[in-house]
Amino acid sequence: MLVIRQEQIQNFIAQNDDDLVRLIRQIMRECCPGRVENYTDKTLDGMIRLGLEKAKKHNFAKAETIAAYVTVMFEIAPNFDEQPLIKQVLEDNNYIVDDRFFQLWQRVDEKVWQEAEQSYDAKMWFPNVK
Amino acid sequence: MENYEEKIAKQQTVVKELADEYKKTPSPELELKLNRETDLLRHLTNASAGDPKKRSHETAEVARTVALSRAIQQMPK
Numbered sequence: 001m002l003v004i005r006q007e008q009i010q011n012f013i014a015q016n017d018d019d020l021v022r023l024i025r026q027i028m029r030e031c032c033p034g035r036v037e038n039y040t041d042k043t044l045d046g047m048i049r050l051g052l053e054k055a056k057k058h059n060f061a062k063a064e065t066i067a068a069y070v071t072v073m074f075e076i077a078p079n080f081d082e083q084p085l086i087k088q089v090l091e092d093n094n095y096i097v098d099d100r101f102f103q104l105w106q107r108v109d110e111k112v113w114q115e116a117e118q119s120y121d122a123k124m125w126f127p128n129v130k
Numbered sequence: 131m132e133n134y135e136e137k138i139a140k141q142q143t144v145v146k147e148l149a150d151e152y153k154k155t156p157s158p159e160l161e162l163k164l165n166r167e168t169d170l171l172r173h174l175t176n177a178s179a180g181d182p183k184k185r186s187h188e189t190a191e192v193a194r195t196v197a198l199s200r201a202i203q204q205m206p207k
Contacts, residue, residue: 004205012201023197031192035172043165064197068190075189076182077173102194105187113182120173126166 006062013063017052020063024048024070035074047125051078058090058097065098076117078124083116134178141171 014020028036051070089107148164
């Protein structure tokens with residue numbers, strides 16, 4: 001039987017940050033075209049890279065978690081993880097880091113997601129605007 | 131529930147004015163500002179669909195599935 005290690009799976013998904021940026025761009029263009037329409041690839045890649053930096057601060061180990069995290073930044077708000085209850089789940093040391101992210105939908109209710117969406121901060125995507 | 135219709139209409143005006151200004155006097159700073167205001171417009175349009183918990187869950191699951199599908203496609207046969 002062929003055994004594939006987790007590290008190999010991660011390499012199959014993306015070998016480096018550039019690969020991951022391309023993958024997330026593809027996901028956004030195909031799955032949420034209205035959210036990113038008219039952005040050039042360069043602009044969109046810059047936004048995705050900001051998302052990757054934020055994802056790294058959470059120490060997610062798996063490329064699929066990072067991809068999912070960044071797409072939720074687009075869908076809800078780039079600062080959705082600052083909502084106190086969401087932050088609490090993402091920092092809950094009782095669980096593996098990547099598991100915490102996918103637990104959000106079991107542990108956080110609709111009202112909290114609404115708060116996260118309403119706290120959208122446009123400065124997060126384009127911090128250099130004067 | 132937020133009044134998204136009103137907010138979207140206001141933001142459309144802001145984006146249109148900035149886009150017109152950018153056409154007349156393009157600059158990197160103005161482009162960034164236009165991108166930021168356009169993103170707010172898209173955010174509001176997206177949010178007006180409601181049910182952020184369901185939407186975010188679906189988006190996250192699609193992203194996870196696409197990423198894992200890529201790994202499966204590249205596995206040695």
